[in-house]
Amino acid sequence: MLTSLRPHRDDVALAVSGLLGGLLLWLLGLHTQGGRPFSAPWITLVPLTVMAAAELLRRSAPRTALTVAALALVADQFTRGSLATVLMFTDVMYAAVLYGTPAAARRLPVATLLVTVASTTGFLAWFRRPEALLIGVVVGLVSFVPAITGVSVRNHRTAAEAARLAAAQTARLAEMDRVQAVVAERARMARELHDMVANHLSAVAIHSTAALSIDDPDTSRSALKVIRENSVEGLAEMRRLIGLLREGGEDGAPAAAPTLASLDALVEQANTNGAPGGLVCVVEGNRGAGSAALPTPVELAAYRIVQESLTNALKHAAPGPVVVRLDLADEVLTVQVTSVLGSRPGPTAPGSGAGLVGMRERVALLGGTFEAGSDGAELWRVRAELPVQEREMRA
DSSP: OTTTTOOOHHHHHHHHHHHHHHHHHHHHTOOSOOSOSSOOGGGGHHHHHHHHHHHHTTTTSHHHHHHHHHHHHHHHTTSSOOHHHHHHHHHHHHHHHHHSOHHHHHHHHHHHHHHHHHHHHHHHHHHOSTTHHHHHHHHIIIIIHHHHHHHHHHHHHHHHHHHHHHHHHHHHHHHHHHHHHHHHHHHHHHHHHHHHHHHHHHHHHHHHHHHHHOOOHHHHHHHHHHHHHHHHHHHHHHHHHHHHHOSSOSOOSOOOOOOGGGHHHHHHHHHHHHGGGTEEEEEESOTTTTSOOOOHHHHHHHHHHHHHHHHHHHHHOOSEEEEEEEEEETTEEEEEEEEEOSOOOSOOOOOOSHHHHHHHHHHHHTTOEEEEEEETTTEEEEEEEEEOOGGGOOO
Protein backbone atom coordinates (compact mmCIF):
# COMPACT_ATOMS: atom_id res chain seq x y z
CA MET A 1 0.00 0.00 0.00
CA LEU A 2 2.87 2.37 0.89
CA THR A 3 4.58 1.58 -2.38
CA SER A 4 1.42 2.40 -4.36
CA LEU A 5 1.13 5.83 -2.65
CA ARG A 6 4.74 6.75 -3.33
CA PRO A 7 4.69 10.07 -5.22
CA HIS A 8 5.79 10.12 -8.82
CA ARG A 9 8.88 12.22 -9.45
CA ASP A 10 6.92 14.51 -11.78
CA ASP A 11 4.35 15.07 -9.03
CA VAL A 12 7.13 15.92 -6.58
CA ALA A 13 8.50 18.45 -9.07
CA LEU A 14 5.06 20.05 -9.49
CA ALA A 15 4.48 20.21 -5.74
CA VAL A 16 7.87 21.76 -5.03
CA SER A 17 7.50 24.23 -7.89
CA GLY A 18 4.02 25.27 -6.74
CA LEU A 19 5.13 25.65 -3.13
CA LEU A 20 8.20 27.71 -4.05
CA GLY A 21 6.13 29.86 -6.42
CA GLY A 22 3.56 30.50 -3.65
CA LEU A 23 6.34 31.42 -1.20
CA LEU A 24 7.77 33.88 -3.71
CA LEU A 25 4.38 35.53 -4.19
CA TRP A 26 3.94 35.66 -0.40
CA LEU A 27 7.34 37.29 0.08
CA LEU A 28 6.46 39.86 -2.56
CA GLY A 29 3.15 40.53 -0.82
CA LEU A 30 1.04 39.50 -3.82
CA HIS A 31 -2.37 38.14 -2.80
CA THR A 32 -5.61 37.49 -4.63
CA GLN A 33 -7.97 39.13 -2.15
CA GLY A 34 -8.15 41.18 0.99
CA GLY A 35 -10.42 41.90 3.91
CA ARG A 36 -10.83 38.28 4.92
CA PRO A 37 -11.54 36.93 8.42
CA PHE A 38 -8.01 35.53 8.66
CA SER A 39 -5.96 38.37 7.28
CA ALA A 40 -2.64 37.56 8.95
CA PRO A 41 -0.11 37.08 6.13
CA TRP A 42 1.31 33.80 7.48
CA ILE A 43 -2.12 32.06 7.47
CA THR A 44 -2.06 32.13 3.65
CA LEU A 45 0.81 29.64 3.75
CA VAL A 46 -1.36 26.96 5.41
CA PRO A 47 -3.70 26.31 2.42
CA LEU A 48 -0.68 26.69 0.14
CA THR A 49 1.23 23.95 1.96
CA VAL A 50 -1.79 21.64 2.09
CA MET A 51 -2.37 22.15 -1.65
CA ALA A 52 1.28 21.31 -2.38
CA ALA A 53 0.87 18.11 -0.33
CA ALA A 54 -2.20 17.23 -2.41
CA GLU A 55 -0.08 17.65 -5.54
CA LEU A 56 2.12 14.80 -4.30
CA LEU A 57 -0.88 12.43 -4.50
CA ARG A 58 -2.32 13.65 -7.83
CA ARG A 59 -1.24 10.49 -9.68
CA SER A 60 -1.07 7.78 -7.00
CA ALA A 61 -4.30 8.72 -5.14
CA PRO A 62 -6.26 11.19 -7.31
CA ARG A 63 -9.51 10.99 -5.31
CA THR A 64 -7.77 11.72 -2.02
CA ALA A 65 -5.75 14.49 -3.63
CA LEU A 66 -8.88 16.15 -5.03
CA THR A 67 -10.67 16.01 -1.66
CA VAL A 68 -7.71 17.57 0.17
CA ALA A 69 -7.24 20.17 -2.58
CA ALA A 70 -10.92 21.18 -2.48
CA LEU A 71 -10.74 21.70 1.29
CA ALA A 72 -7.54 23.70 0.91
CA LEU A 73 -9.14 25.89 -1.81
CA VAL A 74 -12.14 26.59 0.40
CA ALA A 75 -9.84 27.45 3.32
CA ASP A 76 -7.85 29.74 1.03
CA GLN A 77 -10.98 31.85 0.49
CA PHE A 78 -10.91 32.86 4.18
CA THR A 79 -7.33 34.13 3.93
CA ARG A 80 -5.72 36.79 1.78
CA GLY A 81 -5.35 34.10 -0.88
CA SER A 82 -2.54 32.92 -3.16
CA LEU A 83 -2.56 32.52 -6.94
CA ALA A 84 -0.28 29.48 -6.59
CA THR A 85 -2.91 27.71 -4.48
CA VAL A 86 -5.55 28.24 -7.16
CA LEU A 87 -3.28 27.12 -9.99
CA MET A 88 -2.28 23.94 -8.14
CA PHE A 89 -5.96 23.17 -7.57
CA THR A 90 -6.61 23.31 -11.32
CA ASP A 91 -3.78 20.81 -11.82
CA VAL A 92 -5.18 18.46 -9.16
CA MET A 93 -8.63 18.63 -10.82
CA TYR A 94 -7.05 17.84 -14.20
CA ALA A 95 -5.13 14.90 -12.71
CA ALA A 96 -8.22 13.54 -10.94
CA VAL A 97 -9.94 13.17 -14.31
CA LEU A 98 -6.85 11.93 -16.16
CA TYR A 99 -5.60 9.36 -13.61
CA GLY A 100 -8.80 8.59 -11.73
CA THR A 101 -11.31 5.83 -12.30
CA PRO A 102 -13.50 5.81 -15.43
CA ALA A 103 -16.49 6.70 -13.25
CA ALA A 104 -14.67 9.74 -11.87
CA ALA A 105 -13.69 10.79 -15.39
CA ARG A 106 -17.38 10.75 -16.35
CA ARG A 107 -18.77 12.43 -13.26
CA LEU A 108 -16.29 15.21 -12.49
CA PRO A 109 -16.90 17.26 -15.68
CA VAL A 110 -20.64 17.09 -15.08
CA ALA A 111 -20.27 17.98 -11.41
CA THR A 112 -17.96 20.94 -12.10
CA LEU A 113 -20.32 22.20 -14.80
CA LEU A 114 -23.22 22.09 -12.33
CA VAL A 115 -21.10 23.89 -9.70
CA THR A 116 -20.17 26.57 -12.24
CA VAL A 117 -23.78 27.13 -13.29
CA ALA A 118 -25.05 27.10 -9.69
CA SER A 119 -22.38 29.53 -8.46
CA THR A 120 -22.96 31.89 -11.37
CA THR A 121 -26.71 31.86 -10.79
CA GLY A 122 -26.34 32.24 -7.01
CA PHE A 123 -23.93 35.17 -7.07
CA LEU A 124 -25.93 36.89 -9.78
CA ALA A 125 -29.08 36.58 -7.68
CA TRP A 126 -27.24 37.74 -4.57
CA PHE A 127 -25.36 40.77 -5.92
CA ARG A 128 -27.85 41.58 -8.69
CA ARG A 129 -25.05 43.08 -10.73
CA PRO A 130 -23.60 41.92 -14.08
CA GLU A 131 -20.13 41.80 -12.53
CA ALA A 132 -21.29 38.73 -10.61
CA LEU A 133 -20.96 36.79 -13.86
CA LEU A 134 -17.18 37.12 -13.55
CA ILE A 135 -17.32 34.99 -10.42
CA GLY A 136 -18.95 32.20 -12.42
CA VAL A 137 -16.29 32.55 -15.10
CA VAL A 138 -13.55 32.19 -12.50
CA VAL A 139 -15.24 29.14 -10.98
CA GLY A 140 -15.50 27.58 -14.45
CA LEU A 141 -11.84 28.32 -15.24
CA VAL A 142 -10.74 26.79 -11.94
CA SER A 143 -12.93 23.64 -12.02
CA PHE A 144 -14.77 22.88 -15.27
CA VAL A 145 -12.02 23.78 -17.77
CA PRO A 146 -9.36 21.54 -16.11
CA ALA A 147 -11.88 18.70 -15.87
CA ILE A 148 -12.90 18.87 -19.52
CA THR A 149 -9.22 19.14 -20.53
CA GLY A 150 -8.49 15.98 -18.55
CA VAL A 151 -11.33 14.18 -20.35
CA SER A 152 -9.90 15.19 -23.73
CA VAL A 153 -6.37 14.05 -22.88
CA ARG A 154 -7.66 10.80 -21.36
CA ASN A 155 -9.70 10.00 -24.48
CA HIS A 156 -6.67 10.64 -26.68
CA ARG A 157 -4.52 8.37 -24.51
CA THR A 158 -7.15 5.65 -24.57
CA ALA A 159 -7.40 5.86 -28.35
CA ALA A 160 -3.60 5.78 -28.66
CA GLU A 161 -3.38 2.73 -26.38
CA ALA A 162 -6.10 0.96 -28.36
CA ALA A 163 -4.25 1.74 -31.58
CA ARG A 164 -1.01 0.45 -30.07
CA LEU A 165 -2.66 -2.78 -28.94
CA ALA A 166 -4.28 -3.20 -32.35
CA ALA A 167 -0.91 -2.65 -34.04
CA ALA A 168 0.74 -5.17 -31.71
CA GLN A 169 -2.01 -7.70 -32.39
CA THR A 170 -1.68 -7.12 -36.13
CA ALA A 171 2.08 -7.64 -35.85
CA ARG A 172 1.54 -10.90 -33.94
CA LEU A 173 -0.96 -12.12 -36.53
CA ALA A 174 1.43 -11.17 -39.31
CA GLU A 175 4.23 -13.08 -37.59
CA MET A 176 1.97 -16.12 -37.18
CA ASP A 177 1.04 -15.92 -40.87
CA ARG A 178 4.71 -15.64 -41.78
CA VAL A 179 5.63 -18.68 -39.68
CA GLN A 180 2.77 -20.69 -41.17
CA ALA A 181 3.80 -19.63 -44.67
CA VAL A 182 7.39 -20.70 -43.98
CA VAL A 183 6.24 -24.06 -42.61
CA ALA A 184 3.94 -24.60 -45.60
CA GLU A 185 6.71 -23.65 -48.03
CA ARG A 186 9.17 -25.99 -46.32
CA ALA A 187 6.64 -28.82 -46.55
CA ARG A 188 6.08 -28.06 -50.25
CA MET A 189 9.83 -28.01 -50.90
CA ALA A 190 10.24 -31.29 -49.03
CA ARG A 191 7.53 -32.92 -51.15
CA GLU A 192 9.05 -31.62 -54.39
CA LEU A 193 12.55 -32.73 -53.40
CA HIS A 194 11.38 -36.17 -52.36
CA ASP A 195 9.25 -36.74 -55.44
CA MET A 196 11.92 -35.54 -57.87
CA VAL A 197 14.91 -37.34 -56.41
CA ALA A 198 13.53 -40.48 -54.74
CA ASN A 199 12.65 -42.18 -58.01
CA HIS A 200 16.14 -41.75 -59.45
CA LEU A 201 17.99 -42.61 -56.24
CA SER A 202 15.86 -45.74 -55.75
CA ALA A 203 16.75 -46.94 -59.23
CA VAL A 204 20.43 -46.17 -58.59
CA ALA A 205 20.37 -48.09 -55.29
CA ILE A 206 18.63 -51.15 -56.75
CA HIS A 207 20.76 -51.41 -59.89
CA SER A 208 24.04 -50.72 -58.08
CA THR A 209 23.18 -53.50 -55.63
CA ALA A 210 22.43 -55.80 -58.56
CA ALA A 211 25.74 -54.91 -60.25
CA LEU A 212 27.64 -55.69 -57.06
CA SER A 213 25.82 -58.94 -56.29
CA ILE A 214 25.73 -60.51 -59.78
CA ASP A 215 29.10 -61.37 -61.29
CA ASP A 216 28.11 -60.93 -64.92
CA PRO A 217 29.67 -58.30 -67.25
CA ASP A 218 26.48 -57.81 -69.30
CA THR A 219 24.36 -57.38 -66.20
CA SER A 220 26.84 -54.94 -64.70
CA ARG A 221 27.04 -52.94 -67.93
CA SER A 222 23.24 -52.73 -68.15
CA ALA A 223 22.98 -51.73 -64.49
CA LEU A 224 25.65 -49.06 -64.88
CA LYS A 225 23.81 -47.66 -67.89
CA VAL A 226 20.61 -47.34 -65.87
CA ILE A 227 22.55 -45.85 -62.96
CA ARG A 228 24.11 -43.24 -65.22
CA GLU A 229 20.78 -42.29 -66.79
CA ASN A 230 19.07 -41.89 -63.43
CA SER A 231 22.03 -39.97 -62.00
CA VAL A 232 21.98 -37.49 -64.88
CA GLU A 233 18.22 -37.05 -64.68
CA GLY A 234 18.35 -36.71 -60.89
CA LEU A 235 20.99 -33.99 -61.20
CA ALA A 236 18.85 -32.18 -63.77
CA GLU A 237 15.88 -32.31 -61.42
CA MET A 238 18.02 -30.98 -58.58
CA ARG A 239 19.29 -28.11 -60.73
CA ARG A 240 15.72 -27.20 -61.64
CA LEU A 241 14.69 -27.15 -57.97
CA ILE A 242 17.72 -25.08 -56.99
CA GLY A 243 16.91 -22.67 -59.80
CA LEU A 244 13.43 -22.22 -58.36
CA LEU A 245 14.78 -21.55 -54.88
CA ARG A 246 17.64 -19.25 -55.84
CA GLU A 247 16.82 -15.57 -55.43
CA GLY A 248 18.02 -12.98 -57.87
CA GLY A 249 19.17 -15.50 -60.46
CA GLU A 250 20.12 -14.36 -63.94
CA ASP A 251 17.36 -16.41 -65.49
CA GLY A 252 14.11 -14.83 -64.30
CA ALA A 253 11.86 -17.28 -66.12
CA PRO A 254 10.24 -19.84 -63.82
CA ALA A 255 10.99 -23.50 -64.46
CA ALA A 256 8.16 -25.44 -66.03
CA ALA A 257 6.34 -27.85 -63.74
CA PRO A 258 5.89 -31.44 -64.91
CA THR A 259 2.55 -32.16 -66.59
CA LEU A 260 0.66 -35.23 -67.73
CA ALA A 261 2.14 -34.72 -71.19
CA SER A 262 5.37 -36.16 -69.74
CA LEU A 263 3.60 -39.22 -68.37
CA ASP A 264 4.69 -41.54 -71.21
CA ALA A 265 8.34 -40.64 -70.67
CA LEU A 266 7.93 -41.29 -66.94
CA VAL A 267 6.39 -44.71 -67.58
CA GLU A 268 9.09 -45.55 -70.12
CA GLN A 269 11.75 -44.74 -67.58
CA ALA A 270 9.94 -46.86 -64.99
CA ASN A 271 9.92 -49.78 -67.43
CA THR A 272 13.66 -49.39 -67.94
CA ASN A 273 14.34 -49.27 -64.21
CA GLY A 274 11.94 -52.08 -63.36
CA ALA A 275 12.77 -54.52 -66.17
CA PRO A 276 15.40 -56.44 -64.14
CA GLY A 277 12.82 -56.97 -61.40
CA GLY A 278 10.09 -58.17 -63.76
CA LEU A 279 7.95 -55.02 -63.65
CA VAL A 280 5.94 -53.95 -66.69
CA CYS A 281 4.27 -50.52 -66.50
CA VAL A 282 1.24 -49.66 -68.64
CA VAL A 283 -1.05 -46.60 -68.85
CA GLU A 284 -4.82 -46.83 -69.19
CA GLY A 285 -7.78 -44.46 -69.08
CA ASN A 286 -8.75 -41.38 -71.03
CA ARG A 287 -6.31 -38.96 -69.25
CA GLY A 288 -8.83 -36.19 -69.77
CA ALA A 289 -8.74 -36.47 -73.56
CA GLY A 290 -10.99 -34.04 -75.38
CA SER A 291 -11.38 -31.77 -72.35
CA ALA A 292 -9.93 -28.37 -71.65
CA ALA A 293 -6.46 -28.10 -70.16
CA LEU A 294 -6.35 -29.13 -66.52
CA PRO A 295 -5.24 -26.61 -63.87
CA THR A 296 -1.50 -26.67 -63.32
CA PRO A 297 -1.73 -27.74 -59.62
CA VAL A 298 -3.91 -30.70 -60.61
CA GLU A 299 -1.53 -31.84 -63.36
CA LEU A 300 1.48 -31.47 -61.07
CA ALA A 301 -0.20 -33.41 -58.26
CA ALA A 302 -1.29 -36.20 -60.64
CA TYR A 303 2.20 -36.44 -62.13
CA ARG A 304 3.87 -36.59 -58.70
CA ILE A 305 1.41 -39.20 -57.43
CA VAL A 306 2.14 -41.44 -60.42
CA GLN A 307 5.88 -40.83 -60.06
CA GLU A 308 5.92 -41.71 -56.36
CA SER A 309 3.68 -44.75 -56.91
CA LEU A 310 6.05 -46.08 -59.61
CA THR A 311 8.99 -45.47 -57.26
CA ASN A 312 7.26 -47.46 -54.51
CA ALA A 313 6.49 -50.24 -57.00
CA LEU A 314 10.15 -50.33 -58.05
CA LYS A 315 11.21 -50.73 -54.42
CA HIS A 316 8.52 -53.08 -53.09
CA ALA A 317 6.29 -54.65 -55.80
CA ALA A 318 6.49 -58.29 -56.86
CA PRO A 319 7.11 -59.10 -60.55
CA GLY A 320 4.09 -58.33 -62.68
CA PRO A 321 2.18 -55.47 -64.26
CA VAL A 322 2.04 -51.99 -62.76
CA VAL A 323 -1.11 -50.35 -64.09
CA VAL A 324 -1.42 -46.57 -64.16
CA ARG A 325 -4.97 -45.39 -64.83
CA LEU A 326 -6.20 -41.81 -65.21
CA ASP A 327 -9.86 -41.00 -65.79
CA LEU A 328 -11.56 -37.61 -65.98
CA ALA A 329 -15.28 -37.54 -65.24
CA ASP A 330 -17.64 -35.07 -63.55
CA GLU A 331 -14.86 -32.51 -63.04
CA VAL A 332 -12.81 -35.02 -61.05
CA LEU A 333 -9.51 -36.55 -62.20
CA THR A 334 -9.07 -40.03 -60.76
CA VAL A 335 -5.50 -41.32 -60.53
CA GLN A 336 -5.01 -44.97 -59.72
CA VAL A 337 -1.83 -47.09 -59.66
CA THR A 338 -1.93 -50.83 -58.88
CA SER A 339 0.94 -53.26 -58.48
CA VAL A 340 1.36 -56.89 -57.42
CA LEU A 341 1.79 -57.68 -53.73
CA GLY A 342 4.34 -60.24 -52.67
CA SER A 343 8.01 -60.75 -51.91
CA ARG A 344 10.26 -59.02 -54.39
CA PRO A 345 13.26 -60.99 -55.70
CA GLY A 346 16.65 -59.38 -55.96
CA PRO A 347 17.90 -56.17 -54.35
CA THR A 348 15.54 -53.66 -52.80
CA ALA A 349 15.79 -50.08 -51.58
CA PRO A 350 14.66 -48.94 -48.12
CA GLY A 351 11.71 -46.61 -47.79
CA SER A 352 11.11 -43.78 -45.30
CA GLY A 353 7.31 -43.63 -45.54
CA ALA A 354 7.46 -39.98 -46.65
CA GLY A 355 6.08 -40.82 -50.10
CA LEU A 356 2.56 -41.69 -48.92
CA VAL A 357 2.57 -38.68 -46.59
CA GLY A 358 3.54 -36.38 -49.45
CA MET A 359 0.85 -37.79 -51.75
CA ARG A 360 -1.80 -37.42 -49.07
CA GLU A 361 -0.75 -33.79 -48.46
CA ARG A 362 -0.90 -32.96 -52.18
CA VAL A 363 -4.41 -34.36 -52.48
CA ALA A 364 -5.55 -32.58 -49.30
CA LEU A 365 -4.33 -29.23 -50.64
CA LEU A 366 -6.56 -29.69 -53.68
CA GLY A 367 -9.56 -30.74 -51.60
CA GLY A 368 -9.57 -34.30 -52.96
CA THR A 369 -9.58 -37.77 -51.43
CA PHE A 370 -6.70 -40.24 -51.14
CA GLU A 371 -6.39 -43.87 -50.16
CA ALA A 372 -3.58 -46.41 -50.31
CA GLY A 373 -3.56 -50.06 -49.29
CA SER A 374 -3.97 -53.64 -50.38
CA ASP A 375 -6.80 -54.42 -52.75
CA GLY A 376 -7.75 -57.88 -51.60
CA ALA A 377 -4.78 -60.21 -51.26
CA GLU A 378 -2.96 -59.70 -54.56
CA LEU A 379 -2.74 -56.02 -55.43
CA TRP A 380 -1.51 -52.82 -53.82
CA ARG A 381 -3.55 -49.83 -54.91
CA VAL A 382 -3.01 -46.08 -54.68
CA ARG A 383 -6.08 -44.05 -55.59
CA ALA A 384 -6.56 -40.27 -55.58
CA GLU A 385 -9.52 -38.17 -56.70
CA LEU A 386 -8.55 -34.62 -57.64
CA PRO A 387 -11.18 -31.89 -58.26
CA VAL A 388 -10.25 -29.95 -61.38
CA GLN A 389 -12.33 -26.83 -60.65
CA GLU A 390 -10.10 -24.12 -59.18
CA ARG A 391 -12.80 -22.87 -56.82
CA GLU A 392 -12.62 -26.20 -55.00
CA MET A 393 -8.87 -26.17 -54.55
CA ARG A 394 -7.41 -25.11 -51.22
CA ALA A 395 -3.93 -24.33 -52.45
